[in-house]
Amino acid sequence: MPFRPSRVTSTPAIKAPMILSVLEKIGSDAAIMELATIAARAASGRTSVYYASASQGEAQLARIALGKGWTIDELDERVTPTLGMDAEGGLTLSYGTRSVRVGFDETLSPYFRVDGERVRALPVKRKTDDAAKVKEAKKIWDELKEDVGVIADRRIRAMERAMVTGRRWDVPTFRATWLDHPLMVHLARGVVWLCGDATSSVWAFRVAEDRSFSDENDAMFDLSRATWVEVAHPLRLREERVAKLTRMFSDYELIQPFPQLAREAPQLTDAEASAQEISRPRTPGGAQQLSAALLQTGRWRQERSRPK
């Protein structure tokens, strides 16, 4: 079994920085993948034997990305682990005489298929099962669910960030990042995408279970006409299309990994657009509480002085 530093839960303090440094020097996708996993675990609040704080891991990844000429999101996309998932985006665990199929929904929450039934918990051992294989399956599952949780948290935030910033992928990169990756494809099925060509034509589509594409009328959609793809912000979709797609997602019982179709998308009035500032009433809630909540999003910072 290969050495996985991200699986080490205790190591002498003096060795931990050395391991991080060696991984950075190796610089291969696999090495960076390990670093990204370690950093993501630290950032998710787990006690880390490697980083004293979550920001240290992020700083190291940012340095690596800068050296390679990538953004941190581009780095993440290139090194997102597949965690041994097969081409269908799942995994089969052996219980000896029977097997348990692990699958994921559109939020990367796992489920199991046992005897045709979909269940949320790993099935308990039966008398007819092979005890050693069940034990091994449980070990694989315990490690897998922890890693998937870390990856889901990180990639869902990146996906939402891409929507807000209007980040675009060319079609081959979109396919490699979101469709061909056995874990990311599950997230891809949970959102509405926008694509367009060199003219001003824009189309909305979703990724179906079989990885084909459907438009807002649930008709087959041909992505080959597009040159770019982005995560659709509801403001770009317009209200009528949002309503139509919301019904479609509800019909297919698709769960969105973050608020997209249900996202509030306030627009400026004509007067506000030409004014110097926006002034709006809001639901009372306490300025301090609101400030704390905004700071927690990581998108805001406290600034006492006015820009000079």
Place this chain on the structure above:
Amino acid sequence: MQRIFPDEQTYAEAIFDDASTSVNVKFWRGTEQLSPGRIEPIMVAEVLRDCEIVQPG
């Protein structure tokens, strides 16, 4: 409170009154104040959403 936009030159400034019953939002690029109409609409929407300006319902 300030929100930094992706290009790190443009940002929003939100100031709430003490009871948090209203908010004033200004946009800046460097030291120049920009009217909201000159900002990418998605960015404006996200800032307003963050500020919980939209009333429930």
